[in-house]
Amino acid sequence: MIHLHNLRRIDPQHPTSAAQVNGVTDDIWLDQGRIVAAPDSPQNCESIDLGGKTVMAGAIDIHSHIAGGKMNLGKQLMTADRHLQKFGKRGRLRSGNGFATPVASTTAYRYLAMGYTMAFEPAMVGVNSRGCHREMGDIPLLDRGAYIMLGNDDFLLRLLQTKAEQGRINDYVGWMIARTRAMGVKIVNPGGISAFKFNKRNLGLDTPCPHYDSVTPRQIVYSLCRAVYELGLSFPLHLHCNDLGIPGNVATTLATIKAAEGYPLHLTHLQFHSYGAEGKRQFSSAAEQIAEAVNSNPNVTVDVGQIAFGHTVTASGDTMIQYINSAHADPKRFVCMDIECDGGCGVVPFRYRDQNFVNALQWAIGLELFLLIKDPWRIFLTTDHPNGAPFTVYPNLIRLLMEPDYRRQCLSQIHPAAQKATVLGSLDRAYSLEEIAILTRAGPARILGLEDHGSLKIGAVADIVVYEERPNLEDYFALPQMVFRRGLLVARNGEIINDRILPDGVTHWIEPDYDRSIEKEVKAFFDRYMAIDYMNYGLNGERLYGKPIDFIRHSPKRRIA
Amino acid sequence: MITLNSPATPPATLHPDPISCPGCGLACDDLSWNDGHVDSRGCPIAADYFKPSHAAPMPHLFEGKPIDLNSALDFAASLIKVARMPIFIGGGCDIAGVQSLLALADSIGGVVDSRSRILPINMQVMQENGWIATTFSEVYNRADLVILIGGNPLPNWPRLLSRLVANHDSMFRTRPPQVLQLGTAIPPEQLPQGLDYQAITVEPSEILNTLSALTAHLKGGAWREASPVHPELLQLAERIKSAHYPVVIWDAANLCPTATESILAIDYLGEVIRLLTPSQRIVGLPLSSSDNAGGMASVMTWQTGFPNRLFYTPEGPESHRYRDQGLERVADGDADLLVWVSAITPYPMPEFKGQIIAIVGDDYPESELTRATVTLRVGRIGIDHGGEVGRSDSVVMIPVPAAFPTASTTERPRVDLVFNQILARLERSQGAIL
Numbered sequence: 001m002i003h004l005h006n007l008r009r010i011d012p013q014h015p016t017s018a019a020q021v022n023g024v025t026d027d028i029w030l031d032q033g034r035i036v037a038a039p040d041s042p043q044n045c046e047s048i049d050l051g052g053k054t055v056m057a058g059a060i061d062i063h064s065h066i067a068g069g070k071m072n073l074g075k076q077l078m079t080a081d082r083h084l085q086k087f088g089k090r091g092r093l094r095s096g097n098g099f100a101t102p103v104a105s106t107t108a109y110r111y112l113a114m115g116y117t118m119a120f121e122p123a124m125v126g127v128n129s130r131g132c133h134r135e136m137g138d139i140p141l142l143d144r145g146a147y148i149m150l151g152n153d154d155f156l157l158r159l160l161q162t163k164a165e166q167g168r169i170n171d172y173v174g175w176m177i178a179r180t181r182a183m184g185v186k187i188v189n190p191g192g193i194s195a196f197k198f199n200k201r202n203l204g205l206d207t208p209c210p211h212y213d214s215v216t217p218r219q220i221v222y223s224l225c226r227a228v229y230e231l232g233l234s235f236p237l238h239l240h241c242n243d244l245g246i247p248g249n250v251a252t253t254l255a256t257i258k259a260a261e262g263y264p265l266h267l268t269h270l271q272f273h274s275y276g277a278e279g280k281r282q283f284s285s286a287a288e289q290i291a292e293a294v295n296s297n298p299n300v301t302v303d304v305g306q307i308a309f310g311h312t313v314t315a316s317g318d319t320m321i322q323y324i325n326s327a328h329a330d331p332k333r334f335v336c337m338d339i340e341c342d343g344g345c346g347v348v349p350f351r352y353r354d355q356n357f358v359n360a361l362q363w364a365i366g367l368e369l370f371l372l373i374k375d376p377w378r379i380f381l382t383t384d385h386p387n388g389a390p391f392t393v394y395p396n397l398i399r400l401l402m403e404p405d406y407r408r409q410c411l412s413q414i415h416p417a418a419q420k421a422t423v424l425g426s427l428d429r430a431y432s433l434e435e436i437a438i439l440t441r442a443g444p445a446r447i448l449g450l451e452d453h454g455s456l457k458i459g460a461v462a463d464i465v466v467y468e469e470r471p472n473l474e475d476y477f478a479l480p481q482m483v484f485r486r487g488l489l490v491a492r493n494g495e496i497i498n499d500r501i502l503p504d505g506v507t508h509w510i511e512p513d514y515d516r517s518i519e520k521e522v523k524a525f526f527d528r529y530m531a532i533d534y535m536n537y538g539l540n541g542e543r544l545y546g547k548p549i550d551f552i553r554h555s556p557k558r559r560i561a
Numbered sequence: 562m563i564t565l566n567s568p569a570t571p572p573a574t575l576h577p578d579p580i581s582c583p584g585c586g587l588a589c590d591d592l593s594w595n596d597g598h599v600d601s602r603g604c605p606i607a608a609d610y611f612k613p614s615h616a617a618p619m620p621h622l623f624e625g626k627p628i629d630l631n632s633a634l635d636f637a638a639s640l641i642k643v644a645r646m647p648i649f650i651g652g653g654c655d656i657a658g659v660q661s662l663l664a665l666a667d668s669i670g671g672v673v674d675s676r677s678r679i680l681p682i683n684m685q686v687m688q689e690n691g692w693i694a695t696t697f698s699e700v701y702n703r704a705d706l707v708i709l710i711g712g713n714p715l716p717n718w719p720r721l722l723s724r725l726v727a728n729h730d731s732m733f734r735t736r737p738p739q740v741l742q743l744g745t746a747i748p749p750e751q752l753p754q755g756l757d758y759q760a761i762t763v764e765p766s767e768i769l770n771t772l773s774a775l776t777a778h779l780k781g782g783a784w785r786e787a788s789p790v791h792p793e794l795l796q797l798a799e800r801i802k803s804a805h806y807p808v809v810i811w812d813a814a815n816l817c818p819t820a821t822e823s824i825l826a827i828d829y830l831g832e833v834i835r836l837l838t839p840s841q842r843i844v845g846l847p848l849s850s851s852d853n854a855g856g857m858a859s860v861m862t863w864q865t866g867f868p869n870r871l872f873y874t875p876e877g878p879e880s881h882r883y884r885d886q887g888l889e890r891v892a893d894g895d896a897d898l899l900v901w902v903s904a905i906t907p908y909p910m911p912e913f914k915g916q917i918i919a920i921v922g923d924d925y926p927e928s929e930l931t932r933a934t935v936t937l938r939v940g941r942i943g944i945d946h947g948g949e950v951g952r953s954d955s956v957v958m959i960p961v962p963a964a965f966p967t968a969s970t971t972e973r974p975r976v977d978l979v980f981n982q983i984l985a986r987l988e989r990s991q992g993a994i995l
């Protein structure tokens with residue numbers, strides 16, 4: 001048992017602690033991986049006096065490309081990245097490398113060092129789910145999960161084309177979630193990845209999909225929003241809208257919000273979907289319009305996909321858009337793949353430059369969204385790692401949100417025309433520590449339905465971060481003094497403990513209830529059209545061989561008939 | 562004593578259906594039981610792989626003499642412990658085997674590489690220039706023209722055409738695509754019946770020039786004038802332009818006379834695809850690896866960032882394209898221990914002056930093993946135990962259930978358990994906290 005005492009608790013999910021209300025210091029007791037009530041007579045207890053330091057729950061990244069085939073391609077394309085931040089095996093820690101594309105061990109060590117104890121891969125291709133889970137299984141320490149990518153898979157498009165009932169769509173989505181052991185459902189460019197396979201280079205929200213002429217992206221969005229809701233998943237449909245990165249895409253994004261018809265909808269990396277086409281350069285910020293729409297639609301949640309200046313790789317399921325982006329590849333190489341009548345991927349190395357007007361304005365647009373969207377429970381802190389920037393820039397991003405003066409100072413250094421094209425300089429909002437805790441742990445845990453995470457309540461998983469005063473807020477968030485994962489101290493002042501065996505991470509997934517008769521239909525489809533057998537697709541429990549993966553299965557809280 | 566039952570291995574059913582084949586990178590998972598044997602669907606490699614064997618398990622060996630498993634593991638661990646420069650050569654095992662191999666190699670240092678000659682060729686082109694590629698089910702459903710480059714791919718990839726190209730039932734095409742080969746014609750008796758096939762004969766030594774000319778033609782302008790092409794090639798270019806989803810397939814082992822020329826040839830193919838993609842779809846399908854070298858490349862990439870030719874140094878993983886080629890280093894003689902994993906296809910061991918630990922299946926010829934100091938006879942995936950392999954199109958991992966599962970816990974162990982046990986012994990001997 002560990003007793004942390006003399007601490008300042010920041011726990012927005014459970015702000016009722018008397019100590020917190022009164023602003024005095026507090027205690028937390030950890031035992032067997034959980035936060036427990038104060039024991040009557042503590043025995044074998046290690047007592048740690050935190051001297052009034054701030055304590056929060058472990059942070060959770062709801063959208064970070066930590067695994068999967070496209071990230072492997074990213075690692076292979078980013079040859080220079082292999083020489084960055086390289087380290088050899090130390091004690092119990094594996095060797096590793098990578099700045100924008102950290103390898104499995106490095107991903108975990110960096111997240112843990114920053115106080116993140118959980119991250120979710122947002123674009124798992126069904127046919128790649130076994131590989132994706134194997135890769136996540138090699139990420140030590142970090143809890144994780146993945147969202148299954150749907151909305152361009154031919155089975156679904158055929159269901160929609162033949163006007164299948166919503167219940168049938170729900171059953172198929174339920175089967176896919178269960179078979180691939182996913183934690184949520186994602187759409188990338190609804191219909192667009194499929195359309196690109198038919199040589200279409202753009203697809204409007206109401207344009208019929210090639211080959212599936214009675215299906216539009218709007219229908220795909222609506223039917224999957226509904227499916228996710230009716231299956232009872234806590235996490236709404238996770239949507240990467242059509243027209244990512246295209247000037248003027250604000251119209252598509254606003255129309256997409258309407259397409260959900262009030263069903264819960266999560267718009268991911270919203271920054272890339274908040275562009276106008278105004279001005280001399282025909283590229284402008286539409287953050288105010290988008291923020292207004294988010295503020296007035298309570299069914300909508302978002303994550304930002306903030307960019308940071310520097311080198312990275314963009315890796316996405318969106319082949320249609322990534323092929324367009326390949327013109328800007330830096331260095332000049334890219335991979336695009338059509339994948340198994342299931343999805344696609346495009347991997348393009350890229351450098352965001354502060355003296356490039358478009359990049360500079362992208363940076364400002366992301367911050368505008370953070371500052372203009374009012375409800376911190378409906379916005380999440382992401383860089384769409386590594387697409388906007390590696391997740392290691394989070395501490396800097398938090399500083400930008402909390403310190404208006406620092407933000408203005410950074411603003412004054414970007415492309416001058418971009419400075420004029422943004423309202424960022426006029427925004428005085430400063431996020432509080434409490435709001436940062438909502439953005440980075442309480443909010444993500446709540447939206448993912450992870451009741452035992454993101455909070456310091458009694459009974460919660462003992463993922464705990466102790467922050468120490470540092471010269472600036474960036475260091476404060478980059479180098480927490482202590483990080484406990486499941487009650488075990490795993491990092492101290494940015495260094496992972498390496499002298500003892502550290503536990504493996506755990507993979508979370510959700511098993512919805514669905515009508516099993518859909519499996520016959522899916523099997524018939526596989527038998528006719530797929531070069532992989534139905535039995536071998538995803539993670540069929542009868543066919544899992546090799547290194548055990550520690551899975552935690554969740555159940556939806558409700559099922560709507 | 563150790564227990565060799567993997568907790569993750571589900572109870573074996575006697576006759577899994579369907580059966581998957583790890584015999585080449587196509588990883589066909591549509592084989593089935595028929596009258597007491599595996600129906601290999603006409604594939605000679607699969608027929609050989611799954612031929613029933615009723616022989617008693619072969620013994621583990623130390624210097625040629627049978628020993629029990631624990632002693633073999635002890636000897637292997639002691640050899641690895643004192644090795645100055647070990648070289649691990651795989652795949653030859655499943656994904657779990659590769660994961661454990663890398664954990665061990667990361668602990669002790671040394672070089673890890675696959676035997677594949679073609680994987681590094683494709684990988685070099687992809688890493689330097691990228692590509693636009695596709696996967697098997699897309700070919701199956703969309704390809705309306707297949708262009709094969711180089712020699713006859715069927716000896717190495719027996720069901721390439723019969724399984725992926727000659728299918729009649731498909732979502733987006735009404736009949737199997739035409740197959741055009743630029744290279745050495747496939748003998749007619751090897752072709753699937755009724756396949757619309759034509760060859761433009763090009764000698765291996767001329768493949769590179771031909772692709773260079775085709776690229777210049779597609780670039781147009783001065784390039785085209787400087788490099789006039791043969792009328793047959795012109796027709797090919799026009800045919801490609803009129804197709805909706807042409808797929809260019811190559812086997813890097815069967816392309817040009819040398820690896821360097823093959824790299825350049827694949828570069829040209831990538832360029833051809835990139836030149837045409839602004840106005841139409843066209844994709845590549847590199848036939849990338851057998852022996853689960855592709856699965857090995859995936860695991861190596863996510864664990865180290867390097868798909869092959871990996872050197873675990875005290876400062877971290879490194880890879881030098883020319884210095885860290887596993888087989889070349891074996892030949893150079895700067896290594897003192899070779900760990901040879903070959904439990905899928907029995908590849909002969911290379912010449913080597915140092916000690917050898919052979920981790921091989923029961924089908925591995927005894928005569929070869931006289932050169933090994935320690936031999937561990939492991940199970941073969943798909944035969945003795947289940948496993949997972951990477952398919953050649955790099956995105957798909959195929960489960961391979963055991964067709965003839967063995968019940969013994971000490972004979973034919975899994976490769977991952979062998980490496981885990983060796984690592985545990987090393988850690989114990991170093992006094993690490995376990």
Ligand code: SF4
Pocket residue numbers: 582583584585586587588589601604605606607718719720721
């Ligand atoms: S083609 Fe390859 S994978 Fe398919 S059955 Fe033959 S050897 Fe096995």
